[in-house]
Amino acid sequence: MPACIRAPHPTDLPRLVALLAAAGLPVDDLSTGQIDFLVAMEDGQLLGVVGVEAAPPDGLLRSLAVAPGARGSGLGGRLLQAMEAHAAARGVRRLTLLTTTAAPFFQQRGYQPVPRADVAPAIQATAEFRSLCPASATCMHKHLAVD
Template sequence: MSIQPAQESDFHAIVRLLDETALPHADLTPEHLAHFLVARDGDTVVGVVGMEARGDAALLRSLAVAADRRGGGWASRLVDALEARARESGIRTLYLLTTTAEGFFARRGYQSAERDAVPDAIRATEEFRGICPASAVCMARPLVPMAEPVPVS
């Protein structure tokens, strides 16, 4: 399996995976996929994660792994890859909303955040304004830039 940038041709497979995992996607369009990654097994999409970037902040969304692939660390690998991509894009903080994965994200360094403290641009996303329920936990994680490798003499 490999993690790769999502392609527009992956759209229907991503929507199917989000349906299977009961994640919201009413606002998702093929244009969003520019900031999405997929885990592939051959030609089959078996995992997905995305972000909606707004300046130096982004909303992490749509983390899903096919039921028959769970427990193999693919969710962590997808988030690691998305965080690396976010850093490269100048994102300083990732925000998310979750109703089921608070523990997973807490173990990865995300902390509960007050919705009012989230930047207006993130709060203006469709997912934040109404697609995710008001009962969803809001979490945030600052992204520290990766240190430059130390040259070896």
Template sequence: MSEPGRSFFAFRTLSGRLLGHGGFERYGADVLIRSVVVAKEGRNSGVGRAILPLLLRRAFDLGARQAWLLTADAAGFFEKNGFKRIERSKAPAAILATQQAAALCPASAALLTRQIRP
């Protein structure tokens, strides 16, 4: 099902082997990074570090300037990639109103953010 503002991508090698998936939901200049998933055999090999900037660049090209994400267990990965933890109350209303923030992620999930630059 396609919803406005949502974009999801499959990332593959040139030979077609699936490396992972990633997506985002755009809300004007803000974007909620969603579902960065690396195939089991590609974990700890830099695939996630390669997918993330591709997602951020696509979001930037669509007008996003601030990235947000919620995670229960991958905060360390995102912090190594420029994201900073922030209190949920400091996030824009549009991000807090997403299904991800309002219902899917537990209150214990960390909220992280970073500026997106070309």
């Protein structure tokens, strides 16, 4: 049975934080409540997570991580598609992300490099953009389709 992608339950939070930390992704600002997450669960195991910090019409894609045993299965792409649909339903029309390791993954899925200075002020004001992600990270965005 494929992993079920859903909103996390409060009991998922410790495992969610542990997966992000193990992947080297920022966790310092997760308690602010500004980030919506989706998780991928299978047989009670947390296999993946993705988040969005929404400031419609813009959003900051956060924290896409897949557990080592589930990598290469397409789960990362499924999580990304689910979050894009979730963000669009919240009024996000352009997703921005910062990555130090996964630019090719995102480029294959329609994200294009963009200068950090061209990003919406609301996204530039986020903790990840200001200080949690290094200035050397690749900045990318994608326009979301409106149904």
